[in-house]
Amino acid sequence: MTRVCLSRLPEGEVLLVEAGAERVVRAADLPALVAEREADDAATGSPPRWVWDDTARWYPPLLAAGVRVARCHDLRLAHHVLRRAPAVDQRLLEGEQSEHWHRLGPSRPTDPALFEIDDTAEHLRADVEDARQRAAVAASAEAGRLGLLLGAESAGALVAAEMTHAGIPWRVDVHERLLVDLLGPRPPRGARPQRLEALVAEVRRALDAPALNPDSRPELLAALRRAGLDVADTRASTLRALDHPAVAPLLRHKQLAHLFSTNGWAWLDQWVGGGRFRPSYQPAGSSTGRWSSNGGGALSIPAQVRPAAVADDGWVLVVADVAQLEPRVLAGMSGDRALARSARGADLYQGMVDDGAVASRNDAKLGLLGAMYGATSGESGRMVAGLTRRYPDAFGLVEDAARAGERGQVVRTLLGRGSPGLGEVWEHPDDDGPATADTHARQARLRRSYGRFTRNFVVQGTGAEWALCWIADLRNRLWRLGSGRLESRPHLVFFLHDEVVVHAPAELADAVAAQAVEAAATASALLFRGLAVDFPLSTSVVRSYAEAGKGVAPVGG
DNA sequence: TCCTGTTGCGCC
DNA sequence: AAAGGGCGCAACAGGA
Numbered sequence: 142m143t144r145v146c147l148s149r150l151p152e153g154e155v156l157l158v159e160a161g162a163e164r165v166v167r168a169a170d171l172p173a174l175v176a177e178r179e180a181d182d183a184a185t186g187s188p189p190r191w192v193w194d195d196t197a198r199w200y201p202p203l204l205a206a207g208v209r210v211a212r213c214h215d216l217r218l219a220h221h222v223l224r225r226a227p228a229v230d231q232r233l234l235e236g237e238q239s240e241h242w243h244r245l246g247p248s249r250p251t252d253p254a255l256f257e258i259d260d261t262a263e264h265l266r267a268d269v270e271d272a273r274q275r276a277a278v279a280a281s282a283e284a285g286r287l288g289l290l291l292g293a294e295s296a297g298a299l300v301a302a303e304m305t306h307a308g309i310p311w312r313v314d315v316h317e318r319l320l321v322d323l324l325g326p327r328p329p330r331g332a333r334p335q336r337l338e339a340l341v342a343e344v345r346r347a348l349d350a351p352a353l354n355p356d357s358r359p360e361l362l363a364a365l366r367r368a369g370l371d372v373a374d375t376r377a378s379t380l381r382a383l384d385h386p387a388v389a390p391l392l393r394h395k396q397l398a399h400l401f402s403t404n405g406w407a408w409l410d411q412w413v414g415g416g417r418f419r420p421s422y423q424p425a426g427s428s429t430g431r432w433s434s435n436g437g438g439a440l441s442i443p444a445q446v447r448p449a450a451v452a453d454d455g456w457v458l459v460v461a462d463v464a465q466l467e468p469r470v471l472a473g474m475s476g477d478r479a480l481a482r483s484a485r486g487a488d489l490y491q492g493m494v495d496d497g498a499v500a501s502r503n504d505a506k507l508g509l510l511g512a513m514y515g516a517t518s519g520e521s522g523r524m525v526a527g528l529t530r531r532y533p534d535a536f537g538l539v540e541d542a543a544r545a546g547e548r549g550q551v552v553r554t555l556l557g558r559g560s561p562g563l564g565e566v567w568e569h570p571d572d573d574g575p576a577t578a579d580t581h582a583r584q585a586r587l588r589r590s591y592g593r594f595t596r597n598f599v600v601q602g603t604g605a606e607w608a609l610c611w612i613a614d615l616r617n618r619l620w621r622l623g624s625g626r627l628e629s630r631p632h633l634v635f636f637l638h639d640e641v642v643v644h645a646p647a648e649l650a651d652a653v654a655a656q657a658v659e660a661a662a663t664a665s666a667l668l669f670r671g672l673a674v675d676f677p678l679s680t681s682v683v684r685s686y687a688e689a690g691k692g693v694a695p696v697g698g
Numbered sequence: 699t700c701c702t703g704t705t706g707c708g709c710c
Numbered sequence: 711a712a713a714g715g716g717c718g719c720a721a722c723a724g725g726a
Contacts (some may be wrong), residue, residue: 357722358705376706399707402720426717431710433717440717441709466710467715514714521713597715638710638716 143189144214145178146268147171147199158268159189172206179210190214192271196298197248204306207626211617215295216270217245218425222290223277225559227551229287233277238265247423247435283557289667290556290606294425296613300633301422301432303616307627308417309450309634309686310458310644316409316449324397327406334401340394347387355394403438404446412437418450422636428561429598430554430605431638440637442686450642450686457650459631460689461657461680462640463608465489468509469676470604473669474555477534487677498531499524512536513600515543515593539596546595547588554602555668563591603668604639607676610664612636615643618656622649642686654680 146158155171157164166174175191182188188211193199196215203210220242223229234242241262278287320327325335333341345353350364361375368387372379377395380388412418418437426433434440442450452458463469468489472480483492490505499505508524512535516522529536542552551560616633623630623646631645631653645653661676681689 359723374705395707399720403708403718429716431716435718438708438718441707441719443708445708511714516712516714518714519712593714594716601716640710 142187143182144192144271145189146192146271148194148267149264151264156266172203172208175203175210176206176208179208183211188212192216192267194245194265194267194270195248196295196302200299200302201306204302204627209303209620209627210299212292213295213299214271214291215298215424216242216267216274217247218294218298219274219291220245220270221425222294222558223274223287225551225561226281226283226287226557227553227559228281228283228557229277230280233280234273236273237269239270239273241265242270247426281557286556289610290558293556293606293609293613294430296616297424297432297609300612300616300636301424303627304633304635305419305421307632307634307644308415308419309642310416310453310456311413311418312416312449312451313409313413315451316413316446317406319446319448320400320405324401324405334397337394337397337401340390340397343390344387344394347385347390355391356398400443400445404443408438416453429602430558430609431601432605432636439635442635444687447687448685452644452684455647457645457647457682457684458634458686458689459643459645459650459653459657459680459682460640460686461643461654461678462690463611463661463676463678466607466639466676467513467600467604469674470607471509471513471535471538471600473607473665473672473674474599474603475535475538476672477532477538478672480532480535481672481674485675487679493528498528512539513597515596539600542599543592543596545592546598547592549588549591550595552595552599554599554606556603556606558602558606560595560598560602563587607664607668608636608639610667611660612641614663615641615657615660618660619643619645619653622652622656642689650682654682 143159148156148158149168150156150165153168154165155168157166179188190212191199191210192214193216195217196213200210200213220234223234224231224243238261242265245262245265274291278284278291281287317327324337328334341353341355344355345351348364348368350367353360353364355361358375362372365372365375365387368385370383370385372383377392380391412420420434420437420439422439423433423435425431426435450458464487465484468480469484471477472484479496479498483489483496483498486492488502490502490509493499493505493509494502499508504524505528507521508528510516511521511525512528516525525536529540545552546560546563549563551562553559612633619631619633620627631643631649633641634644635642641657643653643657657680658678661678665674665676679690683689
């Protein structure tokens with residue numbers, strides 16, 4: 142397959158390297174050039190792979206010009222994966238400019254114009270780094286899996302840029318009505334909304350504390366104690382256990398104050414424009430490979446505001462999520478046939494009950510989550526012991542990962558992503574002073590804690606890989622369902638760990654849902670070739686995101 | 699006054 | 711009933 146390496150040159154020029162041939166074009170001419178190649182080569186079924194330092198820097202201008210690319214290779218993401226991959230000979234990543242690649246961080250979603258013009262990191266040679274990376278992968282004993290991981294990672298970066306570009310359809314009027322209903326009219330800057338002010342008054346009365354500011358934890362704690370309530374903190378869960386007239390207004394105030402500050406009018410002003418909510422995603426932003434988000438709070442779109450996510454007229458939202466993604470991934474990666482059998486069907490936990498492994502669905506859930514998170518005590522810890530005999534391969538895999546972590550070793554996902562090391566703390570437990578019982582105890586705690594992390598890393602990380610393969614394949618399937626530019630075809634507008642939202646013309650809703658299911662099967666086959674594991678999707682076709690899931694309609698207007 | 703750490707809540 | 715993994719965000723607290 143053709144690879145075209147793109148590098149930024151000074152003075153707004155771009156260097157293209159293809160099969161060793163160099164060519165310089167103006168950056169402004171790039172969209173047309175890319176569009177032409179994509180169109181020409183689509184006919185032959187093999188569009189080029191665009192190789193660039195950072196998808197978040199190259200792709201948005203192309204999208205803005207109406208150009209979509211089929212595939213890319215994100216050198217920055219790939220470099221970071223390879224740097225930590227246990228199967229890679231690190232010497233192969235060293236060479237000209239490699240120090241810069243080591244240091245390359247995610248591009249901030251700030252104004253790109255702020256980048257210094259002649260910073261070396263601005264003008265790295267993509268073709269040079271690409272050659273190193275390909276050599277490193279080729280020389281690895283896990284070349285196939287690493288290649289798949291890098292491809293999926295890069296496709297994910299394309300999805301992230303496209304989702305920010307398209308945005309989640311967001312009705313400001315619906316959101317504002319919701320805010321006014323719950324909080325009262327928008328207050329002047331720095332002031333509390335009416336409804337919050339009323340609740341504060343109610344709390345003050347109930348606690349007989351006329352000057353209390355409930356937003357101050359120390360003040361609130363003191364007031365609660367003066368009222369004879371013996372509490373250690375001011376958490377909602379703590380307050381809920383109390384029997385006192387101040388509790389109800391206090392909890393209501395907490396809830397509404399949170400809504401006001403995180404998804405209130407200020408949030409709308411900052412993040413919603415032109416009828417779209419455009420959060421910024423950071424692929425592989427967490428060490429397990431899961432995405433993070435650094436603007437808009439895309440990892441947490443509270444149920445309370447989901448009624449405002451409404452499809453355009455004549456369009457729908459197709460919401461698809463995987464039930465029990467991580468237990469299924471564990472079954473696949475461990476090759477545990479018993480767990481894979483329990484995973485047949487829509488409810489893995491129920492499958493475990495039906496197979497006679499546990500007495501109740503809740504026991505199944507407790508046991509599996511306990512195994513994946515490292516619960517040691519309580520009901521969950523006890524369930525783990527029994528299930529280990531029933532599912533030795535699956536439970537053995539996470540157990541091995543935990544042991545490795547406790548020894549200070551790194552672990553890897555199915556496709557070869559390595560965990561970050563325990564690092565400094567492990568090497569240098571304390572100051573140079575003598576080891577005391579205290580430092581030993583701290584060391585032991587640290588070891589167990591890192592073991593819980595590595596235990597979870599292998600499953601969460603492989604789950605992220607499955608999800609990447611899923612959305613990468615779905616992205617292409619959606620593209621083929623429509624015609625014209627990205628926004629006029631069914632397209633992804635949201636992705637979070639095990640869930641996607643597709644904005645689609647209403648008449649294509651069923652086709653989109655079917656493609657989501659097909660893509661899930663493709664992802665499973667890619668990752669768990671040997672052992673087919675079911676990844677059933679629950680899909681719903683809705684006008685508003687709030688209607689998705691359990692079929693519960695939003696309350697109110 | 700700025701900056702960092704903690705708290706508490708939201709999501710998976 | 712509680713505990714175990716990963717995140718982001720806003721506000722407060724407290725030190726510099």
